[in-house]
Amino acid sequence: MPHNSLYRTFETELRVRPDDIDMFQHVHNSKYLDYVLAARYDQMEHCYGMSMETFMEQGYGWVVKAVEINFKRALTLGEYFTVRTAIETINERGCRVIFSIISKLTEKISADGWFDFVMIDIKTNKGIRIPESIMDHYLI
């Protein structure tokens, strides 16, 4: 997590569910994306004060445009972990959110990377420019 981000870093604590475990007794690789998403939704609500539900009621959605993820140390059954995220950049075309997933037990990074999000109009499912008011909202 770069310490020089202009934007604040937020944390959400989650726990591995049994259905997240794969044949190698580890959390299945694609579930880490779901963890980041769960953390981000939680943070929209509790940290930014605008939940995904509120967004959707206003006709907006955030969808994922691209992801890079590095798997470092696999999480295992029942583990508690923290998902740290911060906006790295945001402009009218989208925002990049950097993340790291940290095991509570070992305090080591399990996975890190970034998500690029774009806003959509949920009626048309087409991408839209992020309104100034929304961008301001994330400048915390």
Next chain:
Amino acid sequence: MPHNSLYRTFETELRVRPDDIDMFQHVHNSKYLDYVLAARYDQMEHCYGMSMETFMEQGYGWVVKAVEINFKRALTLGEYFTVRTAIETINERGCRVIFSIISKLTEKISADGWFDFVMIDIKTNKGIRIPESIMDHYLI
């Protein structure tokens, strides 16, 4: 939840993840089974004092033999809910766990039903008789 169960009822609080939501904007039906399993694993560890990991280290696993589930009121994005479970019957061939999933917001039942579990030897993946010591362990 029948009030006349000989066995204690345990509760685990969980939260809907975004990846649990389906095209109808509700928790997808098969995820409720995952919620019961997550609660049950949590309760093995915290309520019965013998985690699934301990079980597996001893060469045992619990697998699901049959399920009946009634969907009453769908859970939605971000909802907190409680999974209540209790052993209804247990003998050397297996145990029946009854459950109800209750929305924290409405305090109404979202789903209920039962799971029949059997024990397996995780080396052979074959069913085995539940040892007396294990049965005693659940008589709390």
Next chain:
Amino acid sequence: MPHNSLYRTFETELRVRPDDIDMFQHVHNSKYLDYVLAARYDQMEHCYGMSMETFMEQGYGWVVKAVEINFKRALTLGEYFTVRTAIETINERGCRVIFSIISKLTEKISADGWFDFVMIDIKTNKGIRIPESIMDHYLI
């Protein structure tokens, strides 16, 4: 599968995906529900000639009201299997679909049971009576 059903039995062939496998190296129990649903959607389109998409465009959805499933022999990585379904009963309040999941390799039943479906209005997400025209549609 009872041979005396008034309604026709349909089959869909599917294959286990790696992400369906759980820590016991078997298909995870809740995925079997997803398999039945996938087969049913396929059969709505190819056997009944009215896809879920068409249903949804007309403002309707089918949702699952209750499920009973018996797990007999676990499917494993990469296995091909057949999902057989038939309507057992249908009336204006809903329909019961019986199913069996059969391994292509062993020709043995992996799981069987039933799903109770009800129709909803997807605008309100409330249950509705099944129109006569829809019921007739399934009398094949």
Next chain:
Amino acid sequence: MPHNSLYRTFETELRVRPDDIDMFQHVHNSKYLDYVLAARYDQMEHCYGMSMETFMEQGYGWVVKAVEINFKRALTLGEYFTVRTAIETINERGCRVIFSIISKLTEKISADGWFDFVMIDIKTNKGIRIPESIMDHYLI
């Protein structure tokens, strides 16, 4: 897909399952990783002649070290699609597999990117050097 890869490109056809669809009526973003994995397992078996099961019987596993994925056009309910993959580079430390997911209906790219895989010893779950014999196996 770069046309100058030294290694052959393989294709697997798959279909969207209803449980892959998320609240935006699209395939959920993390499921695309599962599709690539499913294709890759299929190709190990049918194109490279060494299935994941054979690998695992020999005590080996392939695990994902890093992924980059670009989401271009969302797949929707019931869509058929092709997953094209090719090894871009392989050495004793791992291999990079590039992929593209193409809608059968529109023939357009739905998502593309790469996976970095490493080999593990499934007894220790630790990374190992890829044996020469395995590398040769993929030089097709």
